[in-house]
Amino acid sequence: MxxxxxxxxxxxxxxxxxxxxxxxxxSFYASCAAITRGLDPLTTHLAVVADLNRSGSVVLAASPALKKDFGIKTGNRLFEIPDDPRIHIVPAQMRxxxxxxxxxxxxxxxxxxxxxxxxxxxxxxxxxxxxxxxxxxxxxxxxxxxxxxxxxxxxxxxxxxxxxxxxxxxxxxxxxxxxxxxxxxTYDDIKTRLWPVTPLREMWGIGSQLEKRLNRMGITTIGQLARYPLKQLEKTFGVMGNQLYYHANGVDLSELGAPIMQGQISFGKSQILLRDYHDPEEVKYVILEMCEEVAKRARTHQKAGRTISLGLSYSKDEAAGGFYRSRSIDTPTNITMELYDVCMQLFDEFYEQRTVRKISIALSNISDDVGMQMSFFEPERDKQRDLGYVMDSIRDRFGNDALLRAVSYTKAGTAKHRSKLVGGHYAE
Known part of the structure; x- marks a missing residue:
């Protein structure tokens, strides 16, 4: 090398x-909106807004020209967009x-x-x-x-x-x-291209709150972070300190996707949350909702699985990061609460008391549901399995929000809102 x-x-x-x-x-959303309207995505002044009927609705995307000429960017509000005939304001079309x-x-x-x-x-x-x-x-x-x-x-x-x-x-x-x-x-460019970067939040994974903490330590450039003693960073930030040090030095051991084995089947759900979740109890509510969805997908295909996986991605304001861990059980399952119990074991073991922005759940090591071994000594388990299928049939007939767990009606719950959305926004 x-x-x-x-x-x-x-x-x-x-x-x-x-x-x-x-x-x-x-400006992907804005560019898509422009080309579908026969407009030039680079020169058109266009904003994609979540809800045109709410003045406080968020701007999901702004075209390059709108950013340059009017200073409107992602995160602005509808009421902040100037009343100018050159500006196109369009609703999101997530599908x-x-x-x-x-x-x-x-x-x-x-x-x-x-x-x-x-x-x-x-x-x-x-x-x-x-x-x-x-x-x-x-x-x-x-x-x-x-x-x-x-x-x-x-x-x-x-x-x-x-x-x-x-x-x-x-x-x-x-x-x-x-x-x-x-x-x-290349690695040769780290000293000249990466290390001079300031403010720190210009670097992927460093948010404003983390930047303030690093600034208080006298770290204002990526180069200073790269040369800061590793042990002191780990003492202050834990595992995140190790990541900060190596990222500042251009080191990343993430693999770009492991090969998929022939015939591998799994059922999964991944969700970027609409806001940062600071309270662990709120995170658990969403995990339960997602376990319900993953279990339903498995039941729809009359499958069950032995391996349950949970992944959490932390907010970029806390240097991102997260974990993805799996655990296998003896008996294949598609019962919501059994998936949830395993997810809670993983959550209690690996969660780092940080702000969560993305949750992933998967059920793998799949077998046919008809082959599930029902225990003579666990009649309640048989009832839970059958109840799942009954609930699925009701949802299929009357819609996904026809039956929701109580947590879905809490502030933390997302299932009721998502039943009407694609990608967190209105589909059409």
Whole structure:
């Protein structure tokens, strides 16, 4: 490896040096809204708003021209948009955005296999193009090909960051490529491109609250964070301190997606919450709702599973991070409360008393429900299983919100609201 060791503690030769693309569709919702109306996404002044009937409704996306000329960006409110005839204000069409996002993923698949694609969000993806040089040329060349095809096929502009790992490609995207269109960072660029970054919140994973804590420690640049004693960071921030140190040095061991085994089946649910959840009890409410949904999906296919997985992603204001852990049980299940009990074991063991923004639940190690071993000594378990199927039939007939657990009517609950939404917003 040609990478120089800019930090005497870090030996970059021992870390992955791949060609990872981080692709971001510029102002994706706004761009989709523009092209479906026959407008130029780069020059049109357009805002996508969650609810046109509420003046306090959030701006979900703003076109580049609206940001530049009027200062309106994601997170502004409807009432803040100037009354100007040049500005188009349109409602969100989440189903449309998801359909376009799926088509874009199919485009990526023409360049790399499915296991080399990681969809980070509806408008951002990672691609591992390592080893495709004979087919497409250098990473920069394949990035240009994808960028051109995106424009030709979807009329959507995109920016692409290239790096030796997911973190570096994302940082390259955010700090360079969004201005240049395509940019590449290597380990050699850490000292000159990453370390001068200030304020700290410009770095992926550092929010405003964490930035304030680091500033109070005398850390105002990424370089200062990279050179700060690792043990002191770990003492102050725990596991997060370790992550902060290595990320500031450009090190990321995240794998871009493990290969999927042939015939593997699982049922899962992942949800980005509408707000940060600070209270662990509120997080548990949502986990219960999601266990209900995952169990229903399994029952719909007359399947049951032995392995239950729980994942929590923490708020970016707390350096992001999180965990994803699994536990297997002796008897396959599709009973909601049995899934929930295992999730609570994982929650109690791995949750770090931090703010939660995303929850994932999965049921795997699947077998046919008809083969479930019902115990003569557990008649209540038989009743719970049968009750699940009865509740499913009622929901199928009258809608998902026909039967909801009491937690869904609390402030923390999301199921009642989500029954009418796609991606957290109105579908049409």
């Amino acid at each position: 040609s990478a120089k060791n800019h930090n005497p503690v870090i030996d970059y030769s021992s870390f992955p040096d791949r060609k990872i693309l981080c692709i971001d569709m510029k 449309l955005y998801l359909e376009i996002s799926s088509e874009i993923t199919r485009l990526f698949h023409r360049y790399v296999p499915k296991e080399a694609i990681h969809t980070y969000s509806v408008d951002e993806s990672f691609l591992d193009v390592t080893g495709t040089e004979r087919l497409w040329g250098s990473a920069e060349e394949v990035a240009k090909m994808i960028q051109d095809e995106m424009l030709e096929t979807f009329h959507l502009p995109c920016a692409i960051g290239i790096g030796p790992n997911m973190l570096m490609s994302k940082l390259c995207l955010d700090l360079d490529a969004k201005k240049e269109g395509i940019a590449e960072w």
